[in-house]
Amino acid sequence: xxxxxxxxxxxxxxxxxxxxxxxxxxxxxxxxxxxxxxxxxxxxxxxxxxxxxxxxxxxxxxxxxxxxxxxxxxxxxxxxxxxxxxxxxxxxxxxxxxxxxxxxxxxxxxxxxxxxxxxxxxxxxxxxxxxxxxxxxxxxxxxxxxxxxxxxxxxxxxxxxxxxxxxxxxxxxxxxxxxxxxxxxxxxxxxxxxxxxxxxxxxxxxxxxxxxxxxxxxxxxxxxxxxxxxxxxxxxxxxxxxxxxxxxxxxxxxxxxxxxxxxxxxxxxxxxxxxxxxxxxxxxxxxxxxxxxxxxxxxxxx
Amino acid sequence: xxxxxxxxxxxxxxxxxxxxxxxxxxxxxxxxxxxxxxxxxxxxxxxxxxxxxxxxxxxxxxxxxxxxxxxxxxxxxxxxxxxxxxxxxxxxxxxxxxxxxxxxxxxxxxxxxxxxxxxxxxxxxxxxxxxxxxxxxxxxxxxxxxxxxxxxxxxxxxxxxxxxxxxxxxxxxxxxxxxxxxxxxxxxxxxxxxxxxxxxxxxxxxxxxxxxxxxxxxxxxxxxxxxxxxxxxxxxxxxxxxx
Numbered sequence: 001x002x003x004x005x006x007x008x009x010x011x012x013x014x015x016x017x018x019x020x021x022x023x024x025x026x027x028x029x030x031x032x033x034x035x036x037x038x039x040x041x042x043x044x045x046x047x048x049x050x051x052x053x054x055x056x057x058x059x060x061x062x063x064x065x066x067x068x069x070x071x072x073x074x075x076x077x078x079x080x081x082x083x084x085x086x087x088x089x090x091x092x093x094x095x096x097x098x099x100x101x102x103x104x105x106x107x108x109x110x111x112x113x114x115x116x117x118x119x120x121x122x123x124x125x126x127x128x129x130x131x132x133x134x135x136x137x138x139x140x141x142x143x144x145x146x147x148x149x150x151x152x153x154x155x156x157x158x159x160x161x162x163x164x165x166x167x168x169x170x171x172x173x174x175x176x177x178x179x180x181x182x183x184x185x186x187x188x189x190x191x192x193x194x195x196x197x198x199x200x201x202x203x204x205x206x207x208x209x210x211x212x213x214x215x216x217x218x219x220x221x222x223x224x225x226x227x228x229x230x231x232x233x234x235x236x237x238x239x240x241x242x243x244x245x246x247x248x249x250x251x252x253x254x255x256x257x258x259x260x261x262x263x264x265x266x267x268x269x270x271x272x273x274x275x276x277x278x279x280x281x282x283x284x285x286x287x288x289x290x291x292x293x294x295x296x297x298x299x300x301x302x
Numbered sequence: 303x304x305x306x307x308x309x310x311x312x313x314x315x316x317x318x319x320x321x322x323x324x325x326x327x328x329x330x331x332x333x334x335x336x337x338x339x340x341x342x343x344x345x346x347x348x349x350x351x352x353x354x355x356x357x358x359x360x361x362x363x364x365x366x367x368x369x370x371x372x373x374x375x376x377x378x379x380x381x382x383x384x385x386x387x388x389x390x391x392x393x394x395x396x397x398x399x400x401x402x403x404x405x406x407x408x409x410x411x412x413x414x415x416x417x418x419x420x421x422x423x424x425x426x427x428x429x430x431x432x433x434x435x436x437x438x439x440x441x442x443x444x445x446x447x448x449x450x451x452x453x454x455x456x457x458x459x460x461x462x463x464x465x466x467x468x469x470x471x472x473x474x475x476x477x478x479x480x481x482x483x484x485x486x487x488x489x490x491x492x493x494x495x496x497x498x499x500x501x502x503x504x505x506x507x508x509x510x511x512x513x514x515x516x517x518x519x520x521x522x523x524x525x526x527x528x529x530x531x532x533x534x535x536x537x538x539x540x541x542x543x544x545x
Contacts, residue, residue, distance in 0.1 A: 162450065195442040221443060243451065247532070250422040251450050257430055258446045 046074045049081050056092035057240050058085050063099040067106035070153045075127035082134040092244060093141035095236045096157055104146045107153030113281050114290045121278040129270055132188065136160040137263050139252045141243040145236040147229055150174040151211055158223070159192045162243070162255070165236050166214045167229035173211040174222060180209035182289030183281070186273055188266040195262065197221055306342035310349035313396045318370035325377040335487055336384035338479045339400060341391050350395030357533045361521045368520040372513055375431060379403040380506050382495045384486040388479040390472060393417040394454055402435045405486065405498070408479050409457055410472035416454040417465060423452035425532030429516060431509045438505060440464045
């Protein structure tokens, strides 16, 4: 795994989740002290949520080694957690971070898209949409504390947040590199990136499947702040306090007005998007692409 | 056009009415090709909308007032003239809106001045056309952050973000505006005007085709007990500060 990360230039989405056997890695499940229990499946929990009711801040820690890849279990846990937090009056803000060293999240689990057929593709994609939608449209203040590399789906989590803080480590990369793997970033994610980086930068970034080092990510505005790695979480907490000083209702209405157009476009096209994805990903040529990519990853690991 | 309404050039109904009339006269005057907006008061360009026009006045007045605010923006943002904001003082909220609606912004390089749309700090929300105007100027991401935080930018940050185009010593703001104007006036009027209106059309149409809906939304929002309470608290805080 470490050897793959070192070749960050070729770091691509869904890395190694297949290799990690995301469903059965035997990681100890860490139940938060005063938080709710999320779905207790037969697998270890990939997400840990700690809500501090006194400050109103929830910290969602991704804990799915080796690379926090987004398999169905992860996406389901994520949706349930988000829903609970959104409904919890004590929760005003959410910090996303990783417990896995060097990786924030490697993105979507390619194994969920490979050799699985159209029905599964449909279920999976709906869950991916839901993850983005819940985060993007959240009323909470959302801060991504990006303490590791964050390609593809990991970048999605960061982009949909209100604010992005990244560890100042030039070996960490972040970006939407779907095109490298032979797939395509969905329109709603593209819209999210356009809103963050602007049109020209996004057009270039997506076509070239660019993964930006943390310093470059700051330069182009993909992240808002770089701090030493050990300070990422504390900086997120300080930033959260600043955002909390704004009256909730006016901040929320402002946020939802600014995000309305993108959300409406998503909602009125989400079924079409799912059909498109299912048709696309089950194509022989795409399956072949994914297979080649997975083989390449296996080789790198060996 | 020099704002001279002490203490803070707040945009009352009177101000907005005068503004609209002046803009209309200038727009129709064939010998007027450009307008520079500046302040005749020290330290302040404009403090923005007069809160007392929105507080404790009831829905009819709120509607009249809001229509006048819309009119101000439509006339300024949609003007055929070259419009330059010579920002020689702080410029929150409505003041920032006027600056943003101009073609070009020159600000005094004074660290005590700030500029931005800080509505959320008061517990209110910038209307969509304020958002659009800011978005067209500094981009979406910066706007989303700035508006949620009600950010008042320092002059250097304002320059960095592109909220203003130029920073000059305070005594040079007006002369720099005049020089900039000469440059803009060297472009053939008709091609510059058509270009400007093409670029601004979508944003303008979004309001002009929905003015009454926007007025109704504002009236409903501003007359809410919770919002009135917010405004009351803000006014009380201002009084305290003054004393």
